[in-house]
Amino acid sequence: NRIVVYKEPGVVAVEDHDAPKLEVPAEVAQAKGLTRKAEHGVILRTVSTNICGSDQHMVRGRTTAPPGQTLGHEITGEVVEKGSDVQFVDIGDICSVPFNIACGRCRNCREGQTGICENVNPGRAGSAYGYVDMGGWEGGQAEYVMVPFADFNLLKFPDRDQALEKILDLTMLSDIFPTGYHGAYTAGVTTGSTVYVAGAGPVGLAAAYSANLLGAAVVIVGDLNPDRLAQARSFGCETVDISADATLEDQIAQILGTNEVDCAVDAVGFEATGHGSGAGEAPAAVLNSIMSLTRAGGSLGIPGLYVTGDPGAPDEDAKEGTLKVRLGLGWAKSHSLYTGQCPVLKYNRGLMMSILHDKAHIADAVGATVLPLEDAPRGYQEFDRGAAKKYVLNPNG
Numbered sequence: 418n419r420i421v422v423y424k425e426p427g428v429v430a431v432e433d434h435d436a437p438k439l440e441v442p443a444e445v446a447q448a449k450g451l452t453r454k455a456e457h458g459v460i461l462r463t464v465s466t467n468i469c470g471s472d473q474h475m476v477r478g479r480t481t482a483p484p485g486q487t488l489g490h491e492i493t494g495e496v497v498e499k500g501s502d503v504q505f506v507d508i509g510d511i512c513s514v515p516f517n518i519a520c521g522r523c524r525n526c527r528e529g530q531t532g533i534c535e536n537v538n539p540g541r542a543g544s545a546y547g548y549v550d551m552g553g554w555e556g557g558q559a560e561y562v563m564v565p566f567a568d569f570n571l572l573k574f575p576d577r578d579q580a581l582e583k584i585l586d587l588t589m590l591s592d593i594f595p596t597g598y599h600g601a602y603t604a605g606v607t608t609g610s611t612v613y614v615a616g617a618g619p620v621g622l623a624a625a626y627s628a629n630l631l632g633a634a635v636v637i638v639g640d641l642n643p644d645r646l647a648q649a650r651s652f653g654c655e656t657v658d659i660s661a662d663a664t665l666e667d668q669i670a671q672i673l674g675t676n677e678v679d680c681a682v683d684a685v686g687f688e689a690t691g692h693g694s695g696a697g698e699a700p701a702a703v704l705n706s707i708m709s710l711t712r713a714g715g716s717l718g719i720p721g722l723y724v725t726g727d728p729g730a731p732d733e734d735a736k737e738g739t740l741k742v743r744l745g746l747g748w749a750k751s752h753s754l755y756t757g758q759c760p761v762l763k764y765n766r767g768l769m770m771s772i773l774h775d776k777a778h779i780a781d782a783v784g785a786t787v788l789p790l791e792d793a794p795r796g797y798q799e800f801d802r803g804a805a806k807k808y809v810l811n812p813n814g
């Protein structure tokens with residue numbers, strides 16, 4: 418099984434590993450009392466698997482991910498083997514895999530909170546494929562991957578030919594389309610809203626695209642990367658360059674006639690911590706700026722990930738992901754804050770329908786670009802340099 422592996426900061430490689438088995442990782446099985454043999458699982462032959470900003474946190478050496486950590490949580494694949502308990506998907510079905518691994522049985526899964534499943538990570542609630550501190554589930558930037566609790570997790574596409582035809586849009590259903598949508602939705606975007614999205618990476622672009630789907634009147638996207646801002650303008654957003662001399666407030670006032678927006682999304686997260694290739698700002702710069710921009714009574718959608726445990730962080734606070742957030746301002750303005758993993762299953766079926774019926778063209782919006790699996794190292798480098806592209810790896814030609 419050819420699979421993408423983190424080697425050291427800035428370096429990934431494609432290596433041969435054993436073929437995946439229908440097995441739960443030993444540490445998860447032991448901690449959660451599950452049987453090792455996963456009759457509830459399937460093996461997928463990967464059709465497409467994307468590189469994500471969340472992978473970059475590990476690849477940039479900002480987490481405790483050990484060398485050898487396998488990567489990839491954005492997966493679309495064809496079922497090639499299934500356990501005896503799997504009833505609702507069949508060999509040959511093409512399916513989208515939500516990046517959240519969820520059992521479908523615990524309290525949080527039953528309440529639709531599949532990003533915080535209690536049964537798939539020995540350390541805490543919530544897990545994902547190919548991620549540090551998530552229980553050792555193998556990554557999906559690979560020829561083959563095992564998906565547990567397949568009847569619950571998989572979204573089966575209704576038609577195989579149509580799925581392959583629209584694969585570049587459908588591949589975004591594993592993560593960034595639902596995640597961006599969740600960001601806009603939790604920020605309260607509705608008909609006529611004015612919206613600010615911080616970050617024009619794939620998640621920010623997907624949030625901005627989703628804000629348009631939700632009926633926003635004006636969507637303003639901020640970044641310091643001109644190519645990514647141009648990408649946001651390509652589907653009708655206004656943009657602000659946060660590295661310009663004018664303040665963010667003044668630039669927003671130029672567009673809206675007021676420096677307040679109804680709704681805001683933080684699709685940046687850890688990037689602004691001032692070490693690595695971020696914007697060189699204080700860790701909480703984005704959160705604090707969207708708090709001052711958002712109207713009293715408004716909500717902040719915060720898909721951006723604030724990782725903890727960064728060994729190279731400049732001080733103890735940064736290491737722990739501790740932020741100097743102006744919560745007093747949020748209190749005064751009665752803001753609601755929504756963060757955490759996006760529960761992909763809540764949105765992926767509806768967004769799939771929008772794609773299949775030509776209402777959503779998310780691949781163009783985020784600059785989907787296909788590479789063979791063997792070129793994953795190049796994809797990671799170009800993404801790290803800020804290419805206005807969402808790299809989609811194709812492991813099986």
Ligand code: NAD
Pocket residue numbers: 469470471472473474592593596615616617618619620621639640641642645659684685686687688689695696698702703719720721722723757758759803
């Ligand atoms: P990315 O790194 O490609 O994009 C981040 C963008 O933010 C970059 O274009 C960067 O130039 C820009 N930026 C940096 N500082 C900024 C600032 N002060 N203001 C505005 N823009 C700024 O990452 P991505 O793939 O788009 O993901 C974005 C974030 O979302 C990451 O933290 C990722 O881990 C997280 N994420 C969360 C979930 C979830 O379920 N919550 C899912 C996927 C990704």
Ligand code: ZN
Pocket residue numbers: 468469470471472490491516592593
């Ligand atoms: Zn992702």
Ligand code: ZN
Pocket residue numbers: 519520521522523524525526527533534535536
């Ligand atoms: Zn669960």
